[in-house]
Amino acid sequence: MNYGIAVRTALPFAEAAVQIREALREQGFGVLTEIDVQATLRGKLGQQMDQYLILGACNPSLAHRALATDISIGLLLPCNVVIRADAGQTVVEALDPQLMVTVTGEPALKPVADEAASRLRAALAVLPATA
Numbered sequence: 001m002n003y004g005i006a007v008r009t010a011l012p013f014a015e016a017a018v019q020i021r022e023a024l025r026e027q028g029f030g031v032l033t034e035i036d037v038q039a040t041l042r043g044k045l046g047q048q049m050d051q052y053l054i055l056g057a058c059n060p061s062l063a064h065r066a067l068a069t070d071i072s073i074g075l076l077l078p079c080n081v082v083i084r085a086d087a088g089q090t091v092v093e094a095l096d097p098q099l100m101v102t103v104t105g106e107p108a109l110k111p112v113a114d115e116a117a118s119r120l121r122a123a124l125a126v127l128p129a130t131a
Contacts, residue, residue, distance in 0.1 A: 005117065006093040007124045008086070013051045016090040016127060017083050021055070023123035024081065029057040032078055050085035057081050057094075062116050066100065069108045076100050079116060092127055094120040 009016055021031060033056030041047040058078040066073045082093045097116035101109045 003096055003099055004093045005096055005120055005124060006091060007127050007129050008089050008091050009127045010130050011090055013085050013090050016092055017053060019127055020083060020092050023126040024057050027119040027123045028059045032056045032058050052084045055081040062112055066109060066112045070104055070106050073100060079120060089130060092124055094124060
């Protein structure tokens with residue numbers, strides 16, 4: 001099952017993180033939460049893993065529209081964006097907002113999901129993709 005929108009880039013992890021944050025901002029998203037999974041697993045479990053960062057991105061206007069349609073949609077918010085190291089490259093992935101429509105079965109959420117997906121795709125398109 002494909003539930004994400006992704007781009008693979010040769011940019012170093014830190015640079016990709018800076019660029020995607022700016023691109024999200026330009027698309028009207030703010031980063032509400034940030035989870036450094038690598039640091040958390042190292043600190044709490046003593047486990048090692050590649051760099052892995054989860055950004056909880058929110059576009060207030062889109063969130064408001066979604067919540068007005070289905071108050072329980074907050075369970076699926078914010079839009080998570082993952083930045084992770086993979087085989088010498090960086091992968092940036094966003095959860096496909098169309099899942100909101102699929103999970104809830106609420107067709108009135110489709111326009112909100114369409115706009116959110118379009119904005120997330122535009123943000124990811126800023127990163128130079130590799131093959």
